Amino acid sequence: MGDLTYELPSDLRTIETFVESLLEHGRRIGFNADRLRLNLRVCVSEAIANAMLYGNRQDPGKRVRIHARFAPHQITIRVTDEGRGFDPSRLPDPTTPANIRRSRGRGIFLIRQLMDGVQFNEKGNSIEMVLLNGPGGPVAHSA
Amino acid sequence: MSFDVQKRNDITVIDVKGQLIVGNRQELKQKVLDELEAGARKFLVDFAGTGYIDSSGLGVLVSLSKKIREQGGELRLANLNEDLRTLFELTKLDTLFQIANNREDALASF
Numbered sequence: 360m361g362d363l364t365y366e367l368p369s370d371l372r373t374i375e376t377f378v379e380s381l382l383e384h385g386r387r388i389g390f391n392a393d394r395l396r397l398n399l400r401v402c403v404s405e406a407i408a409n410a411m412l413y414g415n416r417q418d419p420g421k422r423v424r425i426h427a428r429f430a431p432h433q434i435t436i437r438v439t440d441e442g443r444g445f446d447p448s449r450l451p452d453p454t455t456p457a458n459i460r461r462s463r464g465r466g467i468f469l470i471r472q473l474m475d476g477v478q479f480n481e482k483g484n485s486i487e488m489v490l491l492n493g494p495g496g497p498v499a500h501s502a
Numbered sequence: 503m504s505f506d507v508q509k510r511n512d513i514t515v516i517d518v519k520g521q522l523i524v525g526n527r528q529e530l531k532q533k534v535l536d537e538l539e540a541g542a543r544k545f546l547v548d549f550a551g552t553g554y555i556d557s558s559g560l561g562v563l564v565s566l567s568k569k570i571r572e573q574g575g576e577l578r579l580a581n582l583n584e585d586l587r588t589l590f591e592l593t594k595l596d597t598l599f600q601i602a603n604n605r606e607d608a609l610a611s612f
Contacts, residue, residue, distance in 0.1 A: 371524055371525045372525055374523075374525075375521065375523070396585065397585045397588065400554065401554075401556070401589070404523070404556055405556060405557055408523075408524050408556065408558070412524070453593060454593060454594040459564075459594060459595070459597075459598055460564060460567075460568060460598070461561075461564070462561035462562065462564050462565040463557075463561050464557075465557035465560055465561065465593050466556075466557040466558075468557075468592075468593065469557055469589065469592060469593065472592045473592075496588055497588065497592055
């Protein structure tokens with residue numbers, strides 16, 4: 360197992376292939392296939408897209424760093440952008456009647472629903488996500 | 503990722519093949535807007551060939567739903583696999599869209 364570190368350019372087209380490589384790591388260590396296909400794929404894709412779009416504002420000069428730790432019982436992924444950060448506590452709930460018809464604002468919500476642990480750094484330009492091995496689908500509770 | 507557009511009587515059926523994500527959602531949006539412009543009012547988006555939709559893809563469906571409704575039209579979705587259903591349920595978008603298990607049920611519901 361161990362720690363892996365990657366850097367991506369702020370190019371949305373790189374996300375799919377990169378996430379697939381992470382899923383392959385997960386498959387090799389025997390992580391639950393449903394959890395990889397749904398929980399890990401959705402959350403890592405969303406986090407990286409957010410980093411590129413909102414953190415780095417698609418600046419080709421800015422990069423996204425991904426740190427991944429794979430273990431049979433747990434996968435930990437940290438995604439960091441080079442932006443100014445933001446306050447994740449101010450994100451509105453996209454499922455309320457007032458917000459459900461908005462076209463944006465569901466990415467971090469989904470991460471919180473599908474990851475067992477979610478933490479932002481103080482600046483708000485780095486998110487760490489923890490996924491425990493187990494069946495796929497929404498987690499019982501999320502941080 | 504690709505989109506196929508067919509007509510079934512007055513219903514515009516769009517088959518989404520591949521992932522509907524941030525990098526290609528504009529293409530779906532433009533296709534539907536072009537059809538709306540041409541007078542189409544009934545739309546079915548069939549996801550039988552889709553394994554994954556990200557939050558941007560969900561967002562474009564919400565945006566299209568609004569634009570179609572503003573024109574007096576209707577939108578249905580069909581053939582969401584289990585993962586996609588989970589995403590719609592988590593975001594409560596299953597309460598916003600009419601979702602059919604298969605294409606024929608969706609077509610019959612207009």
